[in-house]
Amino acid sequence: MAQITENQIKDIVAKVLDEMQNMDSISDNWDSTQYDGRPFIGIFDDMNEAILAADRCYKTVRAMSVEEREKIITEIRRLTREEAAIMGKLGVAETKMGKAEHKRLKHILVADKTPGTEDIVANAKTGDNGLTLIEMAPFGVVGAITPSTNPSETVICNSIGMIAAGNGVVFNPHPGAIATSNYAVDLVNRASRAAGGPDMIVCSMKKPTMESAAIMQSHPLIKLLVCTGGPGVVKAVLSSGKKAIGAGAGNPPVIVDDTADIQKAAKDIIDGCTFDNNLPCIAEKEVFAFDNIADELIAGMKRAGSYQITKEQADALAKIVLVEKTKKDGKTVKTVNRECVGRDADVILEKIGVHVGKEVRCIICEVDFMHEFVQEELMMPILPIVRVKNIDEAIELACKAEAGRRHTAHMHSKNIDNLSRFARAVETTIFVKNAPSYAGIGFGGEGHTTFTIAGPTGEGITSARSFTRQRRCVMADSFRII
Numbered sequence: 001m002a003q004i005t006e007n008q009i010k011d012i013v014a015k016v017l018d019e020m021q022n023m024d025s026i027s028d029n030w031d032s033t034q035y036d037g038r039p040f041i042g043i044f045d046d047m048n049e050a051i052l053a054a055d056r057c058y059k060t061v062r063a064m065s066v067e068e069r070e071k072i073i074t075e076i077r078r079l080t081r082e083e084a085a086i087m088g089k090l091g092v093a094e095t096k097m098g099k100a101e102h103k104r105l106k107h108i109l110v111a112d113k114t115p116g117t118e119d120i121v122a123n124a125k126t127g128d129n130g131l132t133l134i135e136m137a138p139f140g141v142v143g144a145i146t147p148s149t150n151p152s153e154t155v156i157c158n159s160i161g162m163i164a165a166g167n168g169v170v171f172n173p174h175p176g177a178i179a180t181s182n183y184a185v186d187l188v189n190r191a192s193r194a195a196g197g198p199d200m201i202v203c204s205m206k207k208p209t210m211e212s213a214a215i216m217q218s219h220p221l222i223k224l225l226v227c228t229g230g231p232g233v234v235k236a237v238l239s240s241g242k243k244a245i246g247a248g249a250g251n252p253p254v255i256v257d258d259t260a261d262i263q264k265a266a267k268d269i270i271d272g273c274t275f276d277n278n279l280p281c282i283a284e285k286e287v288f289a290f291d292n293i294a295d296e297l298i299a300g301m302k303r304a305g306s307y308q309i310t311k312e313q314a315d316a317l318a319k320i321v322l323v324e325k326t327k328k329d330g331k332t333v334k335t336v337n338r339e340c341v342g343r344d345a346d347v348i349l350e351k352i353g354v355h356v357g358k359e360v361r362c363i364i365c366e367v368d369f370m371h372e373f374v375q376e377e378l379m380m381p382i383l384p385i386v387r388v389k390n391i392d393e394a395i396e397l398a399c400k401a402e403a404g405r406r407h408t409a410h411m412h413s414k415n416i417d418n419l420s421r422f423a424r425a426v427e428t429t430i431f432v433k434n435a436p437s438y439a440g441i442g443f444g445g446e447g448h449t450t451f452t453i454a455g456p457t458g459e460g461i462t463s464a465r466s467f468t469r470q471r472r473c474v475m476a477d478s479f480r481i482i
């Protein structure tokens with residue numbers, strides 16, 4: 001075995017210390033109005049003022065040529081790539097969730113694969129009665145609510161699509177990720193300035209609250225609401241009386257049948273499940289494995305960095321990662337313990353007295369279908385596995401676990417009948433076959449990316465065109481040139 005030299009050790013220590021210092025400086029410095037002494041552009045104390053400013057941005061964007069908008073988007077992409085590592089670290093430091101390197105990769109994905117103005121395509125219809133043109137017009141000012149799980153990724157992805165479509169945007173970011181979200185708002189504004197656009201092109205709040213979200217939802221200047229978050233907030237915007245795009249919660253099931261490449265399935269599932277510590281809403285949340293391959297699958301998952309806990313340990317852990325919350329109507333419901341969401345597997349295991357190293361990236365356990373780990377969207381690297389007899393039982397239980405959210409489902413199989421049956425039955429917006437979940441948003445899979453997957457309202461993998469309204473222009477009896 002090769003010996004590690006003294007100089008190599010010094011290099012590693014220096015790198016680790018440097019990394020720790022970076023994290024500390026981020027933790028010490030983050031606030032919602034500046035980063036490292038540089039004041040953020042576009043941050044307001046009052047939602048009404050932010051909306052008025054966003055309306056002015058809308059008027060400026062509307063007057064721009066498509067080429068000018070695309071120049072700004074190109075600069076947003078460039079800065080996002082350049083500052084991806086900072087936003088990754090900032091996101092982890094502020095929210096205490098996820099993994100900085102995975103967050104960096106998510107930003108690169110946003111920069112590379114979020115569609116710009118090329119997504120806005122006009123349609124024409126010609127015939128005996130002349131020419132009719134259908135154009136994709138902006139809505140006006142969009143009110144966007146963003147989550148804590150992909151904070152800056154969502155702000156940048158939404159900004160690119162909304163600006164490409166010619167809209168103004170005001171954000172009401174998650175209060176738990178406000179510094180990271182506003183860093184991204186500032187980045188978009190810096191990009192606009194650098195590309196010769198307006199000084200401010202998107203706006204946000206210094207201290208977003210439920211009240212500021214309520215003002216946004218009822219303000220007459222807001223023409224479209226785009227909400228990326230859990231069931232509570234999606235329900236709120238869908239009840240607002242305005243046009244709304246709702247990108248809500250998921251609980252993606254995975255089926256593994258006995259025709260799958262089991263070793264590849266095991267690794268793919270653990271890679272997807274542990275990406276950013278399971279924060280992405282598309283990530284694998286529970287597995288339904290054919291009984292005759294379950295042992296082999298579990299062995300493969302262990303080789304891929306998982307630690308298996310017993311049923312008793314799973315029950316003990318469930319009491320920690322899920323807590324009871326009393327709702328306004330007095331009813332108590334189980335909800336995820338925010339102290340555990342997006343945390344590393346070893347940190348979660350510590351809570352039940354199991355000490356492992358950082359090489360363990362996922363906690364797996366065999367449970368029954370009714371176990372809370374299967375029923376609840378945990379957003380942490382805990383993966384329950386349910387044994388099933390056959391494809392009928394697998395599809396029935398996986399659909400029940402997905403529970404009509406129409407979000408995401410996965411399957412590992414080489415049987416095209418099984419794949420087609422599950423895809424048809426589960427009715428999800430994203431269905432990934434034989435790959436980690438992130439292939440579904442363009443990371444190692446074809447297609448554009450988004451961090452706003454609108455299942456409930458049907459826009460699906462949103463892009464610039466999702467933030468437009470159709471307008472028709474008719475020239476009767478002329479301009480058909482054939």
Ligand code: NAD
Pocket residue numbers: 145146147148149150172173174175209210213214228229230231232233236247248249250280281377451452453454455
């Ligand atoms: P969350 O639901 O806790 O919060 C989202 C935002 O909504 C925050 O800004 C929050 O302050 C606000 N909010 C919450 N309730 C509200 C209400 N009643 N009225 C107005 N605003 C309200 O989201 P989170 O925990 O940061 O994100 C995780 C959830 O979001 C998960 O359920 C995940 O599946 C989902 N998510 C979905 C997508 C998607 O594309 N479909 C993407 C990311 C996250």
